[in-house]
Amino acid sequence: xxxxxxxxLAIIGTVGLPANYGGFETLAERLVENLASQYDMTVYxxxxxxxxxxxxxxxxxxxxxxxxxxxxxxxxxxxxxxxxLHALFFADVLLILGVSGAWILPFVKLFTxxxxxxxxxxxxxxxxxxxxxxxxxxxxxEKIAVKYSHFDISDNESIQxxxxxxxxxLSNVIEYGADHTLEVEPTQxxxxxxxxxxxxxxxxxxxxEPENHVHLILEVxxxxxxxxxxxxxxxxxxxxxxxxxxxxxxxxxxxxxDPIYDQRGLDLLRxxxxxxxxxxxxxxxxxxxxxxxxxxxxxxxxxVSYNRTTTEGKAKYFKNAKELEQVLTSTDSxxxxxxxxxxxxxxMRRYIWSxxxxxxxxxxxxxxxxxxxxxxxPITTYLDYGDLKNVxxxxxxxxxxxxxx
Amino acid sequence: xxxxxxxxxxxxxxxxxxxxxxMRQIAKRFKLVDQPDNIRKKHGKAIPLVGGISIMIVLLLxxxxxxxxxxxxxxxxxxxxxxxxxxxxTGVIDDKIEIHPYxxxxxxxxxxxTIVASGFIGISFYNALGLGFLPVSIQYAxxxxxxxxxxxxxxxxxxxxGLVGNLFLINFTITAMxxxxxxxxxxxxxxxxxxxxxxxxxxxxxxxxxxxxxxxGGTLFLGFITVVIxxxxxxxxxxxxxxxxxxxxxxTAVMILPIYDALxxxxxxxRKGNSPFFPDRTxxxxxxxxxxxxxxxxxxxxxTIVLMILGxxxxxxxxxxxxxxxxILLFLLQLxxxxxxxxxxxxxxxxxxxxKFLY
Numbered sequence: 001x002x003x004x005x006x007x008x009l010a011i012i013g014t015v016g017l018p019a020n021y022g023g024f025e026t027l028a029e030r031l032v033e034n035l036a037s038q039y040d041m042t043v044y045x046x047x048x049x050x051x052x053x054x055x056x057x058x059x060x061x062x063x064x065x066x067x068x069x070x071x072x073x074x075x076x077x078x079x080x081x082x083x084x085l086h087a088l089f090f091a092d093v094l095l096i097l098g099v100s101g102a103w104i105l106p107f108v109k110l111f112t113x114x115x116x117x118x119x120x121x122x123x124x125x126x127x128x129x130x131x132x133x134x135x136x137x138x139x140x141x142e143k144i145a146v147k148y149s150h151f152d153i154s155d156n157e158s159i160q161x162x163x164x165x166x167x168x169x170l171s172n173v174i175e176y177g178a179d180h181t182l183e184v185e186p187t188q189x190x191x192x193x194x195x196x197x198x199x200x201x202x203x204x205x206x207x208x209e210p211e212n213h214v215h216l217i218l219e220v221x222x223x224x225x226x227x228x229x230x231x232x233x234x235x236x237x238x239x240x241x242x243x244x245x246x247x248x249x250x251x252x253x254x255x256x257x258d259p260i261y262d263q264r265g266l267d268l269l270r271x272x273x274x275x276x277x278x279x280x281x282x283x284x285x286x287x288x289x290x291x292x293x294x295x296x297x298x299x300x301x302x303x304v305s306y307n308r309t310t311t312e313g314k315a316k317y318f319k320n321a322k323e324l325e326q327v328l329t330s331t332d333s334x335x336x337x338x339x340x341x342x343x344x345x346x347x348m349r350r351y352i353w354s355x356x357x358x359x360x361x362x363x364x365x366x367x368x369x370x371x372x373x374x375x376x377x378p379i380t381t382y383l384d385y386g387d388l389k390n391v392x393x394x395x396x397x398x399x400x401x402x403x404x405x
Numbered sequence: 406x407x408x409x410x411x412x413x414x415x416x417x418x419x420x421x422x423x424x425x426x427x428m429r430q431i432a433k434r435f436k437l438v439d440q441p442d443n444i445r446k447k448h449g450k451a452i453p454l455v456g457g458i459s460i461m462i463v464l465l466l467x468x469x470x471x472x473x474x475x476x477x478x479x480x481x482x483x484x485x486x487x488x489x490x491x492x493x494x495t496g497v498i499d500d501k502i503e504i505h506p507y508x509x510x511x512x513x514x515x516x517x518x519t520i521v522a523s524g525f526i527g528i529s530f531y532n533a534l535g536l537g538f539l540p541v542s543i544q545y546a547x548x549x550x551x552x553x554x555x556x557x558x559x560x561x562x563x564x565x566x567g568l569v570g571n572l573f574l575i576n577f578t579i580t581a582m583x584x585x586x587x588x589x590x591x592x593x594x595x596x597x598x599x600x601x602x603x604x605x606x607x608x609x610x611x612x613x614x615x616x617x618x619x620x621x622g623g624t625l626f627l628g629f630i631t632v633v634i635x636x637x638x639x640x641x642x643x644x645x646x647x648x649x650x651x652x653x654x655x656x657t658a659v660m661i662l663p664i665y666d667a668l669x670x671x672x673x674x675x676r677k678g679n680s681p682f683f684p685d686r687t688x689x690x691x692x693x694x695x696x697x698x699x700x701x702x703x704x705x706x707x708x709t710i711v712l713m714i715l716g717x718x719x720x721x722x723x724x725x726x727x728x729x730x731x732x733i734l735l736f737l738l739q740l741x742x743x744x745x746x747x748x749x750x751x752x753x754x755x756x757x758x759x760x761k762f763l764y
Contacts, residue, residue, distance in 0.1 A: 125748075126755060132696065139748055158758050165754050281759075304759045313762065 009039040009364065010087035013080050013097035013119075015071045016045020017059045020261060023176055023287040024097045024119075027356075029060070030177055031095075034357030036061035039364070042091065044083040046071040074134070076100035088112055093364050096149075099124065102141040105148035115367035118145045119153040120171070122284030122306070123162065128211055146171070150367045156284035158305040161403040164376040172363055175285045175310070177353030178294030184268040194230075194269065196255055201228035203273035203297075205266065205288055206280065208233040208241035213279035213302055215240075218248045220324045227328065228253045229277075230269055232260055271295045275336065277324075278307060285310050290351040296344035298336035300327050314342045376401055409475060410585075413467055414597040420463045421605025425617060428455035428462075432617075437501055439618055452616050454500045456570075456609070457623020460602040461493050467598045482591065484523035485633060488516035489626040492556070496622025506682045509625075510553065516629060517552035521545060526552075526636040529643055533653060534724070552632055558663035559628030560621065561670065564690045565700050569624055569663075570607045571708050574600065576631050576659045579715075580638055583652055589641055592634060599630065635660060651719060654727050658718035662689075662711050665735055669742070689738075692745045710738065 011028050019025035028043055035041065041062040047055065048070045055066050065086065069079040080101025087094050088108065093115040096102075105116060124130070125138035146152050146167045154160045154171040163171040184190075186197045202221065206212045214233070221229040235241040235256060248254050260266045270276070276292035278301040289310050292299060301307040303317035316331060316339065318324035349355075380388065380396035388394045432438055432453035439452045468486075495512045498504060520526060528544040531537050536544070563569040581596035583589075609617045619627070635656040642652040666689045671681040679685075686695075693703040714731055721727040 123755060126752065136744065136748075139751070140744070158761070161761070162754060162758050165758075166751060305761055306759070308762050 006038065006040040007092045007364070007368075008090055009035070009041050009093045009095060010083070010091035011041065011043045011062075011095050011097065012083040012087060013071070013076075013100065014043065014045075016050070016066075017043050017062065017064060026180060026287070027097065027176060030180065030353040031357055031360060032060050032062040034354060035361055038361065039093075042087065044079075044087070046079060077103075077137075084108065088114055093117065093367060095119075095360070095364070096145075097121075099138060099141040099145040102145035102148070105144055109148045115364075116149040117151045117153065117363060117367060118149040119155070119174075120145055120159075120163070122155060122159060122282065124283075127282055129207075129209060143167075150370070150373065151363055152373075153363070154284065156306045157309045159284045164401070164403045168375055168377065170374045170376050172359075174356060174359045174363070175351060176287045176290050177356045178287070178291040178347055178351040179353055180263070181271070181291045181294055182264055182267040183295070184264055184271050186268060186272060190268055194255075196228050196230060197269075197272055199228060200274035201230050201255075202275040202277050203230050203232075203270055204277045204279065205232040205260075205270060208235055208238060208244065210240060211280070211282050213281065215244060216321050217277055217279050217324065218244060218254065220321050220328065221254060222248060222251050223325070224328065225251070225253045228255070230255045230257065230273070232257045232266065232269065234259050267295070270297070273297060275300065278302060280304075280307065282306075290347060293343040294347035294351055296340045298340040299343055300324065300331075311343065312346055314346070315339055376403070409471075410593065410597055413471065413594050414601040416470070417463050417467050417598045417601025418605045419601075420466060421459060421602055421608075424459045424462050425455065425605065425609050426615070428459045429453045429615065429617060431455070435501075437497070437620075439500070439620075452618050454497075454618050454620030454622075456606045456617045456619035457493055457496060457626060458620070459617070460599075460606055460619075460623060461489065461626065463602045463605070464598050467601075468594075471594055481523045481525045484520050484525055485630065488520050488629055488633075492516055492625040492629050493622040496620060496625040499621045509621075510557075513553045513556050513625070513629075514549065517549045517556075520552065520629075520633055521549055526633055527640060529640050530636070530653065533643060533649070548636075552629070552636075554667070555632035555660060555664060556625055556628040558660075558667035559631065560624040561667050561688060562663045562690070563619055563624045564688055565694065565703060566610050566616070567607055567700070567704050568690055568707060569619065569627075570603055570610055571704055572659075572663065572711065573627055573631060574603050574607070575708065575711060575715075576635070577603065579655060579659055580634055583638055583642070583655075587642065587645060589638070592638055592641075595630070595634060599627070603627075632660065650722075650724070654718035654721055654724070655715060658714045658727075658731070659711060661714055661731065661735075662707070669739065673746075687746055689742060692742050692749075695749055696745060710734075 014024040014028045017029055019029040032041055042065055043062050044065050044067055047066045047068045057064055067079050067082050069075040071079050077100050081104050084101050084104055096118040098121055120142055125135045152171050153174050155175050157173050160171045160173050191197050208214050235245040245256050249256055276297040276299050278289050280286045281302050281304045284306050299315035301315050301317055303319050316327045318327055378399055385397050388397050432455045437454050439454050495509055528548055531544050559569055577596045577599045581593055584593035609615055639653050639656055642649040670687050673687055674681050674683045690703055693706050717730050718727055
């Protein structure tokens with residue numbers, strides 16, 4: 001029998017493959033690994049920093065196409081736009097990660113029958129790292145993305161609430177996988193390089209930005225010389241980072257390291273920590289948090305709803321320096337151990353790439369069956385109240401919606 | 406004559422530096438101050454609401470001197486004077502004990518009716534607008550309505566330091582220029598007097614330690630003088646038939662932004678099921694302040710828009726052209742404002758969601 005012709009899936013909006021760094025790149029790579037048998041996959045990559053001789057045409061059964069713009073920053077708009085336009089010629093489904101190219105979606109929907117799935121990431125327009133015009137564009141682009149896609153993806157239930165309240169439509173929650181992380185036993189060489197590996201220490205990895213509460217966490221750990229703290233981040237990228245590095249490098253028990261881009265190097269330090277401190281306050285489900293959970297680390301996290309949702313409310317939380325200090329001083333090792341186990345269990349259930357890929361697969365299949373996006377309001381709320389009353393179903397007109405609880 | 410003009414302007418300005426400090430002390434004693442008693446107010450301490458009273462005292466002194474020395478002003482300026490005084494007093498009472506908005510409206514209608522009935526402003530410009538076919542009574546009714554609307558529009562613009570003062574400054578600079586060129590002495594004197602007083606007021610309005618506000622009284626009576634002088638000047642230019650289009654468009658242009666903002670805000674509040682006077686932060690200066698948290702920069706941004714519309718007015722060769730271009734500008738401004746208001750609402754949704762714990 002002839003094999004069924006595979007649907008063509010284009011993944012747009014990432015830096016490209018092989019994945020070096022970044023949540024979307026890792027996602028693209030894992031989707032290729034898990035779904036290449038079901039779909040004829042194409043991934044769009046940037047030519048930026050990739051010399052001509054290194055531009056491979058195929059990677060793990062996916063075709064790679066190169067676009068001559070950067071994938072991030074202002075150039076992401078032409079990057080995503082050109083990728084979308086190119087993909088329209090052959091792809092059946094466009095999986096767009098990020099909203100930079102969303103402006104073109106109304107035309108795509110109007111003139112083509114291609115299926116659009118777009119990931120709106122984590123309310124990007126509110127992030128302090130963007131300039132004002134960028135925020136305005138991203139805010140508008142998010143609106144267009146939700147309105148003109150067949151399905152949109154949020155990476156957190158709290159963001160699903162936001163899209164429900166704002167747009168009245170149901171977003172699909174698909175998080176990230178974390179089982180690409182490695183369990184690394186330190187070698188003698190590792191210990192020579194990082195002597196703190198021989199003792200328990202707390203760990204954090206993030207972009208050095210105020211919204212990640214870097215200053216707050218360092219301020220608290222500085223007061224406890226018996227609690228070594230290791231932090232990996234891009235200290236040199238900002239005045240904020242440079243100032244903090246100068247101030248806190250003088251503490252013997254605080255180790256501030258530059259970015260580590262290889263998986264083994266990062267997981268060596270992260271996986272062998274006795275506590276993971278997560279300070280993110282924006283952006284939905286954070287890949288570094290789910291990775292720490294998968295590694296079975298006890299977690300103390302900034303208490304914003306996204307992080308509580310990611311950890312199912314079973315980690316420890318803080319809202320300010322005082323609360324962080326309280327958690328650090330009053331939680332005993334047994335509690336931390338239990339929390340670590342719980343985090344691992346949650347991650348094994350929710351943050352495995354095969355589970356994530358499966359969710360994407362179901363969504364892609366759904367785009368061929370469902371012609372419209374579901375509203376969050378049940379259809380009964382659109383019916384005439386008098387008619388409902390006549391059939392003694394008036395109660396159906398007023399229903400508490402999921403985000404109103 | 407030139408000496409008179411310089412005298413008027415300088416005297417107004419200098420007198421403010423004597424009157425204001427005195428009035429600040431009176432205000433503190435009688436507690437005629439603006440308390441920072443709700444989250445919409447950004448100033449941290451009580452500010453004397455004596456800008457309007459000070460300007461009125463200075464203007465009265467200067468104009469009585471004019472009458473005494475030069476026999477300036479015809480009798481129909483009496484209605485302008487009384488209208489201004491009544492609005493000032495109403496506004497000052499409102500600052501002290503908060504009158505219901507509808508009582509203030511009634512007073513405004515009375516003042517508007519009086520100035521129209523006195524003949525200080527009339528309906529001769531309706532023909533220029535192509536509205537001459539309307540019954541005369543309707544024309545007069547619309548004129549009264551317009552005066553009241555414009556007074557309120559200026560009143561509503563008084564939301565950040567210096568803004569409405571700057572708007573009056575631009576307006577009276579234009580009226581001073583026009584009346585100088587066309588030798589309309591009385592209006593030139595009024596314009597120069599107000600200019601000097603406004604400049605003196607702005608010095609205190611922008612001050613950190615000696616700050617004063619115009620107060621409701623100040624914006625009501627200055628808004629009244631502004632719109633009435635503008636219409637009077639338009640009518641005089643139509644009679645003289647010299648550059649009447651440019652003058653008409655120019656004086657309309659300087660009034661457009663406050664009126665547009667007021668209409669926009671009323672419409673939005675009514676659409677949401679609220680009273681048009683519902684206290685929220687949706688005026689243009691609020692929106693700009695959310696984007697750029699600097700009062701000085703917001704002043705510059707708004708004044709730039711006014712000057713742009715004024716620039717369009719001076720370059721247009723027909724009313725249709727002016728209406729078309731200004732409509733496009735205001736439409737783009739509307740889109741921009743609506744976007745930022747929607748962003749502020751979304752920020753509140755996000756703040757609520759971030760505090761809500763699903764687990």
